[in-house]
Amino acid sequence: MFTNDQRQKERTGKYGSPRRQYLQELVAQFQNASDEETKEKIVANLGNFAYDPYNYTFLRQLNVLELFLDCLTEPNERLLEFALGGICNASADPTNAAVVIECGGIPLVIQCLSSPVWNTVNYALGSLYYLCNATTEDEILKPEVVDAIKRFAAAGAVNVCFSNLAQSLLDRHASKLN
DSSP states (O other): OOOOHHHHHHHHTTTSOOHHHHHHHHHHHHHHOOSHHHHHHHHHHHHHHTTSGGGHHHHHHTTHHHHHHHHTTSSOHHHHHHHHHHHHHHTTSHHHHHHHHHTTHHHHHHHGGGOSOHHHHHHHHHHHHHHOSTTTHHHHSOHHHHHHHHHHHTOTTTOHHHHHHHHHHHHHTHHHHO
């Protein structure tokens, strides 16, 4: 359920941490973490907060979107999966999508289409759905990317999620693909 100020106040209670402070603590924990499992858990947690519009401003203020993008350059598949899930969740908001675009996120997301992890590919398709607009379509709708998306769209028997999401992306930009 989406949060508002009143609901957040009720859930936090008298002694709880305000949401921004809690997210800031998570970012600090990530920056100080040395083992991969801890980083994975923190990024997964941050990614879960990225689905709620209440958190969008905090995520931008704390540079969490940039943290997610940094994780896309890591060799750890789980870290990459969780970070891309956060990007996908947050990119539904045009302001967040603009941050991802401005920080060079499109090539990083496109690269994830070749991941061996199904969730990562699904998050990449979802992210591209939100990131593709009149300004970015030349970068996203390149022939090799469109070919990959078409392969996912045709893979309905193998993975319905890929197929439906890829087809939605193609349908949304069909006029640009002809």
